[in-house]
Amino acid sequence: MSEIKLIITGTPGAGKTTAIAAISETPPVRTDTATTDDLAEVKDVTTVAMDFGELTLDDGQKVFLYGTPGQQRFEFMWKILVQGGLGLIILVDCSRPDPLADLDMYLENFADFIHQTGVVVGVTRRDQSATPSLDEFYERLEAWGRVFPVFEVDVRQKDDVSLMISALISTLEFATA
């Protein structure tokens, strides 16, 4: 059986590791190390290689969930992780100074992969900031032509993570190759 991979990326602290932990049937494998940059103010450790979780389908096939490191300096890992991936989820932390610029950065860096597959945007930490509006996120996606889903999510909730994956699967099946 070929490996089925779903990729979760997004800003540091947006909840990639938490999202995988919420839905993975095994405790996620993590590659954390102590935070040394500005991010130390909001989290003690950060992912430097990848997070890894899995789901088992009814025929025994595994779906692997890969969480990328968030910082752009680990961009080389992004290219490696998306190879053979089924689709992408981008988590955007609304408590950061410019969430729309964050989204743009990930869209740009994963552009080839998104063109080939599809993407779902999960907007997190909405309790800390009600801006930007979802309409503003959709405006950033307009250039793609296809209307990708943008959801406000709490990645601690399994149902919210399931919804993002279900929407991604629907996008792959009905709105993309």
Place this chain on the structure above:
Amino acid sequence: MRTISSVGLSQKDENVLKALLDLLGARTREAWHYAPAGTTDAVILDTDNRDALAQWLAHGHDRTLTPIAYASAPIDLPVEHRLTKPFRAADLIAVLNTISSRDTGPESAETAEPREDAEADIPFLSGAIPPLAQQVAECRTRYLRLSSARQTVLLDCANKRFAMKHPELPLREFLRTAPDQLDVVACDQPGAGFEGIDSWQSDTPLRWWIGVECSSARLLRSLDSSSRFKILRWPEPGLIKHSQHYLSLSALLSRKSGVTLAEIASASSIAADVVTGFINAASLTGILTTRTVKNEPGAVLAPPAADPAPAAPVNKGLFARIRARLTL
């Protein structure tokens, strides 16, 4: 002897219907026989088959026919006779006997003249009162008040909000109330009990569920069934997450060039009334755009070049298994 025809049935269902009619014999009050569509006493309409239904509406209907809606799930339509798939002999007998016992009145099949506005006389497709979704779409007053039993919902059309009194049922369940049990009043004053109310909510969920539940399988008059439909954004998660059909329809309507009803039918097995309800809901909540196909030369025949190809069949099975694993 009475005759019955069908529109839009699968070959298998048509064969089953013919076999049942042959076997029913003396179990119905009158003898019923299958006949080609056109001059029969009754017609069974597969309301899941939107194309066939639309074609029948445009060309094949006659007011002397008694329509029987045949659907995969109970549908909220003001139709007098209905059958749920698959065919069951007992249900079919009951419906046919009901039709036989009905007083046919002065306009019998032999005397009735065809008429120009035939749709207006098709009981389950028209009626004097348009579906609630249509009433909301065309609301010209400040408020619409919906009441059933003690529960009342007030839609403030001008300010995109609604309020509820005695909320005994969740909104969606309330809107599933049979049309003849739901009192709809257009008014310019909020009415008793709503003066000074401060518990207004965004009307998006109300409009959404009205579109989904109260469309009677008919597109809003403002929508052209030959258009390409596209959504500007996905509906809120709370409105779509409990139905895989809604996720699929959201994705279909997210395509670069939008999608036609025929393309939806070809890409999915979603029942026509669900598709219609979803599109109406998207329109009522302001997230739908349309593009008329017939004004674009060649657009009907040539698929939009920018649209990606459908998912490979091998992935279809994989996607279904992943969905089954997630089970929202």
